[in-house]
Amino acid sequence: MKKLWDKKPVLFAVIWIVLYVMGTGTMQNLTDDPAKNYLAVIELNSVFAAILLIFAKRHELLKSWFLQGFRGGWKRVLYFLPLFAAMTENLWHGFGHREDTPAATVCGVLAIGILAPFMEELIFRGILFRAIGRTSARRAFWWAALGFGIGHAVNLLFGKGGMETALQLVYASCIGFAFAAAVLAGRSLIPTTIGHMLCNSLSFFARQEETLTSSHIAGIAVMCLICVVYGIYLLKVSDRKLTSAPLPEEE
Numbered sequence: 001m002k003k004l005w006d007k008k009p010v011l012f013a014v015i016w017i018v019l020y021v022m023g024t025g026t027m028q029n030l031t032d033d034p035a036k037n038y039l040a041v042i043e044l045n046s047v048f049a050a051i052l053l054i055f056a057k058r059h060e061l062l063k064s065w066f067l068q069g070f071r072g073g074w075k076r077v078l079y080f081l082p083l084f085a086a087m088t089e090n091l092w093h094g095f096g097h098r099e100d101t102p103a104a105t106v107c108g109v110l111a112i113g114i115l116a117p118f119m120e121e122l123i124f125r126g127i128l129f130r131a132i133g134r135t136s137a138r139r140a141f142w143w144a145a146l147g148f149g150i151g152h153a154v155n156l157l158f159g160k161g162g163m164e165t166a167l168q169l170v171y172a173s174c175i176g177f178a179f180a181a182a183v184l185a186g187r188s189l190i191p192t193t194i195g196h197m198l199c200n201s202l203s204f205f206a207r208q209e210e211t212l213t214s215s216h217i218a219g220i221a222v223m224c225l226i227c228v229v230y231g232i233y234l235l236k237v238s239d240r241k242l243t244s245a246p247l248p249e250e251e
Contacts, residue, residue, distance in 0.1 A: 002059055009131035016123050017147075020048060024116065034099055038107035045115040052122060064249065065126035070186040076237055078230075080191045083178055086226040087199040092219045096207035105204055113201030121193045124148045124176070125183045133247030141242055145180035145231075149173025167212070171220050175199075178227035181234035184242070 005012045027040035056062050074080075099105045125144045133140035149172040179192040209216055235242065 001055055005059075005061075009134060010128075013123065013128040013131040016048075016052070016127060020045070020119055020123055023048070024119075033104075035101065035104040035107045038104065038111040041111035042107065042115060045111070045119050049115065049119060049122075052127075064130055065122065066129070066183055066187055066189045067122075067126065068188055070188040070190055072186050072238075077182070077185055077191075077234060080182065080195065082226055082230040082233075083182065083191070083195050084198060086175075086178070086223045086230070087195045088202060089219050089223040090199065090202045090206035093209070093213075093216060094207035095205055098204045098206070098208055108204050109201050113204065114197055117193055117196035117200050120148070121179070121189045121196055125179055125192060126189055129180070129183060130247065134249075135246055136244050137240075137247040138242045138244055140247055141180050141184060144183070145177040146173050148176030148179070167217075167220065171224050174224035174227040174231075178231035178234070181231040181238070184240045185234045185238035187240075 001012070004015075023044050024041055027044050028037050030037050030040055053067075056065055056067065062068065097105065099108055124147060128147060129140050129144040131140075132143050149169050179195070182192050182195075183189060
C-alpha cells in the first residue's frame, strides 16, 4: 500500500473509493432486513476505517490527509454555522422515521450516519484531495468537490430511480463544494465530518415522502444555495489560494 501511495496516489484514492462505494452499496442490499444490512455495512466500513487509520498513523500521513484539528480562527469561518444549518435540511419538512424498527434505526445511524460520513470525508476530501493536490491545488479542490456528487451516480446500480439519483448528484455536488472549501480553509476534516454526520443521521428522523414534492425540492434548492454561497465565502476569507501549483505538503 505504501509503495502505491508514494508512486500512484490518485490510483490509491480511486481504488479505495471503488472499494467503499461498491462494498457499501452491496452490503445495503444483501437481505430484506435493513438491520442486518446496516450491520454488514458497519462491519465492512469498520475494517476499511481501521486499515486506513493504521496505515496513516504508521506512515505519518494523518496530517497529510487532514486528520488534524482545524487551523485558523473559527470566527473567520462563522463557526461553520451556515454549513451546519444547511445540513439540517432533512428536518425542514417535519419529523418521522426512516426505518420501521428501533434496531434498524440504531444500526442505520451507526452505519450511514456515523461510519459512512467518516469514510467519505476521508477518501474524498482527505486522500483524493491530497493525491491530486500533489500536482495542482485547483484541480484537487474541484475533484474533491464534484467527485463526491458524481460518485452518487453509482446509486443507479443499486435500484435508485433516475430522477432521485440526478437530484442527489446535484445537491451532493453543492455540499461537496462547501465541504472542499472548508477543508481548504482549515486543513481539517473535523468540521466537514461533523456536518456530514449531522446530515446523514437526521435523515433517519425526518418525515419520509414516497414521491418528491415541490416543498422538498424547494428545501433542497435552499440548501444548495446556502452551500454554494458559503463555499464561495470560505474561498474568499481563506488565505489558501487555488492555484495550479501543488498543494503544500506541510499543510
